[in-house]
Amino acid sequence: MPLLTSWIDSANAPDCPFPLNNLPCGVFSVDGSEARCGVAIGDMILDVTRLEEDGVIAPAEHPVFDVPYWNDFMDLGPDAWAAFRNNLIAMLGDGADADTRARIEPALVPMAEAVLEMPMVVSEYTDFYAGKNHAFNVGTMFRGAENALPPNWLHIPIGYNGRASSVVVSGTDVRRPWGQLKGPDDDAPRFAPSARFDIELEMGAIVGQPSDGPVTVDEADAMIFGYVLLNDWSARDIQAWEYQPLGPFQAKATATTISPWIVTRAALEPFRCDTPAREKELLPHLRDTGPMLYDIDLRVTMAPQGKPATQIVQTNYNVMYYSAAQQLAHHTTSGCAMNVGDLLGSGTISGPTKDSRGSLLELSWGGKEPMTLESGDTRSFIEDGDTLTLHGACHGDGYTIGFGACTGTLLPALKDPYAR
């Protein structure tokens, strides 16, 4: 698919992250005003809450954009999603007539003036472990190379429930957590700030339709509204002590940052690609039924406080072993009900090479091989004041599909978490 050209010129540049082909969904405010739903187009945000108020659009018989989140719109289902997208493409495309442009123009807000907020209410958050290089690397460090890949790993997309209350939008500062820590040679655990605070480079899939029983992989794919970048901040020292036998808990509960724009499945359609070859045949209910991963270039940059950023990771979502559709299908096998606004983390996306590893734990091999940044600083894990940013882009025929940055700065730990 080529670039769809818009009468909003800034959307037509080949490197603009928000061309007419994209139309991602977000929530924004200007000058502290009430948050509203918007769609990114070029360097502008289209205020769809205003368009609905003005009667220019009506996705449903009842208002769906009178709330500062996209859940009510997602609830309408795939036919409404497609109609809305097609309508915007017509109204913002360069074939739109002067009348249409006149009705749209008052609802365009310069993105530079807007603050981006959480695009949806997160119903529940599930995180998976579906990158094979990551699973092998981390498994080697936590359990040794012989037991690196658990016996179930090639048969089910391993997942665990995360904490929805921890999900924040890009730009939110993250406070270094305290936790219970015990090194392998310590006699007893102690309560202290995490000294091994890390990122995890992931994609997040957003469930846009509910289910109340097992769904097939195809049905699961159709339930997904869109994708965001996701950084699953992780305290490795808390994790190492707590995670057996029931999985990570407080190590993952400080924050999970998502990018502000939900890039719809429709926008990603031209970038579908296959999962890698299966090393063991999957059981029928989890088998691929078509290309359900996406070719999304991913990068991570790290900037010490007041210093320039260094790119520390470059990889692609297409290295994952399981697609979000397979993960969602597995999620429902037990009859587990899924709801609009559920967020599924892909698991850390690590490629096969060292510079494509999606966590500092892997990049510094548990702290044994510190990285040197362009600023001259060395890093094994995140230091106070560091800013970590995830970037993602699909490269189309003369256009780019961007997600907006997924960024956060680490604040120092509280001196006394119980001081009041």
Next chain:
Amino acid sequence: MPLLTSWIDSANAPDCPFPLNNLPCGVFSVDGSEARCGVAIGDMILDVTRLEEDGVIAPAEHPVFDVPYWNDFMDLGPDAWAAFRNNLIAMLGDGADADTRARIEPALVPMAEAVLEMPMVVSEYTDFYAGKNHAFNVGTMFRGAENALPPNWLHIPIGYNGRASSVVVSGTDVRRPWGQLKGPDDDAPRFAPSARFDIELEMGAIVGQPSDGPVTVDEADAMIFGYVLLNDWSARDIQAWEYQPLGPFQAKATATTISPWIVTRAALEPFRCDTPAREKELLPHLRDTGPMLYDIDLRVTMAPQGKPATQIVQTNYNVMYYSAAQQLAHHTTSGCAMNVGDLLGSGTISGPTKDSRGSLLELSWGGKEPMTLESGDTRSFIEDGDTLTLHGACHGDGYTIGFGACTGTLLPALKDPYAR
């Protein structure tokens, strides 16, 4: 504290689960009408939604009972909780004057005519593993006696995030799940209905106030609004194959049943008791600051379809190693935000004797020692059509604090979960 007598006579019987001392909070409907908030008193439900509509009570300046859940009321905080309770005790106590009784009487609904519904919206659900006998028994079966109790167990209340969408109210049928299963001697996993479906006898603590950073054990205790009985249905065969390395997932996602009445912390106050002696001193932020467990007698009964019930478990909540306050304090150490309506499962409550074990896995020792029921049937795990019921009661000075039954019947697995 002695029995508080009420002018509703049925509330004054020593074995009535809902005396004036209790006043638990639920949601009910009659003849398919819209669900309303109610408080149990004797054999009646006091329709507090109607009382608020009629202006007889006004817990806040805005309505809080115009919704079929107690979250808005919980949100008001401890002072409002105490004022509401004191007001009801005055209005329902036998010292109430004729005018008061006349205003109350139209809002009394016979419990026998009501259907009980979910008392609150579950924001998120966390399940703990805080019963030492259970942890030791299950650990022995899953990992051998030498590795039964994980090294961290005596230092932190181990917990994992559950699935809020799986929580249902007592009386809801539960469908036997399908899942991926692999026995230790199988070459490969298969997808089939769970053959080892189980209960877990737990208490659920309901968070009634939010937090946005680490809280102390005392602060955590004050955040808890009340308690329910909780059955964390568990597919042991799905669990055995999936739970390493990131914990239980689909094994616990089919359903979690709670009793319909939230028994408030205020009603349980006279039954506070200490946690057991510490085998290892806890770190300061998790230490007991007073008696924070409760003396609650617990029983489980099992009834094959169409046959009488047999009591299969008798134990007490006072055997737990960690209190809900300690669990909640631990839950917040990383800065994890807690919200009104969060539900914390205590972990399976097993006493030291065989008949006090809170799961069939333990009672039948992994299926090796089937139980014989009074009906003559034998059971290792749950069979289709079986009804499992949790019962709980505090025994006071001439009165009983009940929770209402926490019951569910197992329906057979779907023949083909993907038939449409």
